[in-house]
Amino acid sequence: MEALDSVVQYCRRVVNGDELAGQCIKLAAARSLAEIEGRGPVTWDAEELERVAAFVGTLTLHKFGGVPAVLHPWQLHLVGALLARKTADKELATHFLCLEIGKGNAKSSTAAMVALYLLATAEHSVELYSLATKREQAKRIIDTAASFALNCPGLTEEEDGDVQVRHNLLRQKRTRSTLETIASSVRTADGLEGRLYIADECGRYTDDVLGKMAIAKGKPTAVGHGSQLLMVTTPGQDRSNPYYRKRDTWEQELKMGKLRQETVVLLYGIDDEDDPFDESVWPKGNPMIPVGVMKTEALRVVADDHRETLEGRSEFTREICCRYDDRDAAFVDLAFWDRCETAFDPLEVSKGRRVVAGADLSKSHDLTAVVMAVMDDDQNIYVWGHAWTCEYDLDVRQRTGNMPFREWHEKGILTICEGDTIDLGAVERYLREWAGLVDLWKIKVDPVSGVADQLELWKKNGLPLEGHPQTRAFMSPPLQKLNTMIRSAGTKHPQIKHDGWPVLRKCIQNVRVVYDSFGNPSSEKDKTAGRIDALIACQMAISGAMDILREPRSAYEDSAMI
Secondary structure (H helix, E strand, C coil): CHHHHHHHHHHHHHHHCCCCCCHHHHHHHHHHHHHHCCCCCCEECHHHHHHHHHHHCCCEEHHHCCEECCCCHHHHHHHHHHHCEECCCCCECCCEEEEECCCCCCHHHHHHHHHHHHHHCCCCCCEEEEEECCHHHHHHHHHHHHHHHHCCCCCEHHHCCCEEEECCEEEECCCCEEEEEEECCCCCCCCCCCCEEEEECHHHCCCCHHHHCCCCCCCHHHHCCCCEEEEEECCCCCCCCHHHHHHHHHHHHHHHCCCCCCEEEEECCCCCCCCCCCHHHHHHCCCCCCCCCCCHHHHHHHHHHHCCCHHHHHHHHHHCCCCCCHHHCCCCCHHHHHHCECCCCHHHHHCCCEEEEEEECCCCCCCEEEEEEEECCCCCEEEEEEEEEECCCHHHHHHHCCCCHHHHHHHCCEEEECCCCCCHHHHHHHHHHHHCCCEEEEEEECCCCCCHHHHHHHHHCCCCEEECCCCHHHHHHHHHHHHHHHHHHHCCCCCEEECCCHHHHHHHHHCCEEECCCCCEEECHHHCCCCCHHHHHHHHHHHHHHHHHHCCCCHHHCHHHC
């Protein structure tokens, strides 16, 4: 069959490197090839894919002068993965399909074509739904499908066809099938038994679409025979939403070869090592470039408009190159942070100076971090540190916390404690070791943390603990100070110097900052893209360093003066 042959050729070009693609698309193409070639429990229905391609060929693109619609090879791959993958008993194999792709690659139009095909060819009553954060946004799919229908001879009732076009609704008269909208913020999905749910721009949802639409296997009436969820999006700015938690798990399973049969993930986008402003990599996130629909010249203009600012660079990386960039929502420009990296000996810079520590402590399967800080005579601050976690559910926490714990442990920059809790004794030994090497003046800790008993014991045993509540009043000033010092790297010598500790850098990437009515920033743990504990510890250490300016060393504290 011509359509399936096109998919095979496309997948082979991707796998062989003849067509530029990112790692995840290469893995997805290899998986599809194996299925098509009969190497697994899933096969592809060539006749079904041919029917979809033939139907789309009857549509016209009204925004492009009425030229005939066509499914390009990457679109045929998408449609085939959704509608042509079949189990041994000829049932649909795909229940979830996740498509991430650069802006302007016709993802909504493709979804509308699929929905209209299912509506027009339905042999019994089916329900099709377009989801979005608001009904107006969800209506984009409906409007696009309606436009396709109205411009297709013989499809609508005006052309003696079966499809009726109504406000916010398309209906097939013969089977009473419907295509309609629903907002993702609905309280419940009770009563919905959709054949297909299209979650448009789900990367921007604040709701648990997977849960609310009950497309999980636990609800037979929803999953049943042939029910599917098609998620289409460009990467959103907030990765703390439920979609990303699921999507990130699927990405890891794809890379490990453990993706469940019912799930397909097509994650277009540049790879981590790619420069988003290198136009040679743009096709990785924009498959419409190789087929000539999207023009490199046009993207070049967009790139020039976005490269000058942090916000612009991040937006271009996310929406055009289709790679989530932690910097787009970060409080600081990581390029400035990287310029602050300095080779230094903590013992050397601490000679004759007070050293402070910030400790963000946790006894459970979380992350504990200690950051040390010392200020030199020019009020530059040097920081370094260490972190601890435990073995409990570590692989899952690596994904959800956006932290490569095992890699860091192998490098000696993080300790993985045995069991399901963090060994606070190891943290105490670390602090005591430094107390024996430098003048450890203060250790800032949260007095209302879940380890209050342990802190009381440390204090009795001589560690110089000082309470530092993790409230906006206490945490906002050092956060602002830290940002100011990091930004100094953009105009002069940086005022903060670090040793390149990856744990702290990752926490800075992960943080999301909100502001109160007076413009005071605070780092919000519940809105982060991952763990931020090392940053919290750094803020507390910076607060301690600011105390040094407020409480200068007495001459009598210097043994040389006695």
